[in-house]
Amino acid sequence: MKNRPVLVGIGSLQQKGSFEELDEALILMEKATLNAIEDTQAPEIKNIIDEIQIPKGYWAYRDPGKWIAEKHGFSKAKTSVTKIGVLQQNLINSACKKIINGDIRASLIVGGEARFKKIQALKEGLDFEEMQLTVNPDHYVKAKEDLYVPEELDALGMMAVGYYAIIESAMRHKSKRTIKEHEKFLGDLYERFSEIAAQNPHAWNQRIFTSEEIQNPSTKNQRIAYPYNKLHNSSWNVNQASALILTSEEIANKLNIPYSQRVYPLISSETNHMIGVIQRPDITNPVGLQLAANFLLETAEKNKINPSLFELYSCFPVAVQLFSKSLKVPDNVDKTITGGMPFAGGPLNNYMLHATAQMLMKIREHKDEIGLITGVSGMMTKQALAIWSKDYLMDFQSMDVTNQAEKLEIPIPMSDLQKGEAKVIGCTTLYEKLNPLKAIFYCEDSQGHRLVLTSDEEKIIKQAEEEECVGQKIKFSNKQLVSLG
Numbered sequence: 001m002k003n004r005p006v007l008v009g010i011g012s013l014q015q016k017g018s019f020e021e022l023d024e025a026l027i028l029m030e031k032a033t034l035n036a037i038e039d040t041q042a043p044e045i046k047n048i049i050d051e052i053q054i055p056k057g058y059w060a061y062r063d064p065g066k067w068i069a070e071k072h073g074f075s076k077a078k079t080s081v082t083k084i085g086v087l088q089q090n091l092i093n094s095a096c097k098k099i100i101n102g103d104i105r106a107s108l109i110v111g112g113e114a115r116f117k118k119i120q121a122l123k124e125g126l127d128f129e130e131m132q133l134t135v136n137p138d139h140y141v142k143a144k145e146d147l148y149v150p151e152e153l154d155a156l157g158m159m160a161v162g163y164y165a166i167i168e169s170a171m172r173h174k175s176k177r178t179i180k181e182h183e184k185f186l187g188d189l190y191e192r193f194s195e196i197a198a199q200n201p202h203a204w205n206q207r208i209f210t211s212e213e214i215q216n217p218s219t220k221n222q223r224i225a226y227p228y229n230k231l232h233n234s235s236w237n238v239n240q241a242s243a244l245i246l247t248s249e250e251i252a253n254k255l256n257i258p259y260s261q262r263v264y265p266l267i268s269s270e271t272n273h274m275i276g277v278i279q280r281p282d283i284t285n286p287v288g289l290q291l292a293a294n295f296l297l298e299t300a301e302k303n304k305i306n307p308s309l310f311e312l313y314s315c316f317p318v319a320v321q322l323f324s325k326s327l328k329v330p331d332n333v334d335k336t337i338t339g340g341m342p343f344a345g346g347p348l349n350n351y352m353l354h355a356t357a358q359m360l361m362k363i364r365e366h367k368d369e370i371g372l373i374t375g376v377s378g379m380m381t382k383q384a385l386a387i388w389s390k391d392y393l394m395d396f397q398s399m400d401v402t403n404q405a406e407k408l409e410i411p412i413p414m415s416d417l418q419k420g421e422a423k424v425i426g427c428t429t430l431y432e433k434l435n436p437l438k439a440i441f442y443c444e445d446s447q448g449h450r451l452v453l454t455s456d457e458e459k460i461i462k463q464a465e466e467e468e469c470v471g472q473k474i475k476f477s478n479k480q481l482v483s484l485g
Helices: 023-037 043-048 062-071 090-101 116-125 148-158 160-175 179-198 211-215 249-254 287-302 315-327 346-364 403-407 458-466
Strands: 007-012 049-055 077-083 106-114 139-141 222-226 239-248 263-273 310-313 370-377 382-389 395-398 419-430 435-447 450-455 473-477 480-484
Touching: 007 023, 007 090, 007 249, 007 263, 023 043, 023 062, 023 106, 023 480, 043 239, 049 090, 049 346, 049 480, 062 106, 077 090, 077 148, 077 263, 090 106, 090 239, 090 263, 090 346, 090 395, 106 346, 116 239, 116 403, 139 160, 139 287, 139 315, 148 160, 148 315, 148 435, 148 450, 160 179, 160 222, 160 315, 160 435, 160 458, 160 473, 179 315, 179 450, 239 249, 239 346, 239 458, 263 287, 287 315, 287 403, 310 346, 315 370, 315 382, 346 370, 419 450, 419 458, 435 458, 435 473, 450 473, 450 480, 458 473
Parallel strands: 049 077, 049 106, 077 139, 263 395, 310 370
Antiparallel strands: 007 239, 106 239, 222 419, 263 382, 370 382, 419 435, 419 473, 435 450, 473 480
């Protein structure tokens, strides 16, 4: 391959401390960029960066990339901001394809978050205003279509935790674990994640949490949506940033970039099939994910590539389980190299980029290892997978399986029945601090159509947490829950 894509620069940082010691997101991204340029050991790389791609974060800047580029002498680079809902791996895939086609010489992908600085401002009673950047990027990249069905949006709102908790309940039912057995399973899973975070110098929280601490709600580990407590959730309140620089092998040679700095993207797959959780034929088996996983695994096997390091997206435990299942990752293999989003830190719309940076640093150190990274957007809606290696083992291959997924995974219609009997396919209870607010049931009616039922009755809430409700019958009238079981 003439224009073989290769990663040549990595920048990754995090900050802790008082308000005055912390940078806002723009400066974090600037520092990550400068670290990545320095990391190439060829400072002139900045003169050939033709594009800057930034995943939109929890900040208001219109175009951070242009500000960074103009300040540091590569202002001719075209800039884009990808809105929330666009897979971060898509940015890497896009850069690789453009490099292969000769459309660009080098791509800078950078993202960052500074929610921790905002929290410190509140704690210290200080005002905090971000720098105002009012110039638009050259391109905005938006995700298409809505993530939710109106009925589930009314019941669960826009916070992801309830949707994932419902999928988790369906996974529990499929596994045939009891309620308590599954709570322990989730605790054990994330105990191991916290142990790995404790060994990661870049992790946000390096304290080891026991399975019992993770399982049991408390004032410091508040329940959010059963069975998820705070420690099952991604940790957003961080100051973290990362940057990657990709170019062609030919240019890397011309710039005398050392081979020690090079890491090769080998295989990538993604699905952007939009379908609400409630309308998925099997909420525990995203068709697009399995298609993307199959492409990755088959291509890897054909080229005798065996991943040995894994970073499975861990916004919630069910995501780890779904990726493990689709990729056939053995139970005794660690599912993270960072410690995952609850412990290593989950910078909102930048985690897969951040995790990729850390994975590639690890691959540089352990040259015989091959890394597999996964990412998610939405309510386990879209997925991306990628394999990287220190050595060039094959020409880069990528596949978007969206069209295939759309043909195979047809949305189940929503119910128009006003009353009757239905079967529960997933459930959760939502909390405010330590207080349960309501139970939510995803159901399938007698016609095979879907509906969402809710209850704020204490008895129903207790049943939803203490009994296996998935698979049980539920009665409704005027689209309101009447009785469970």
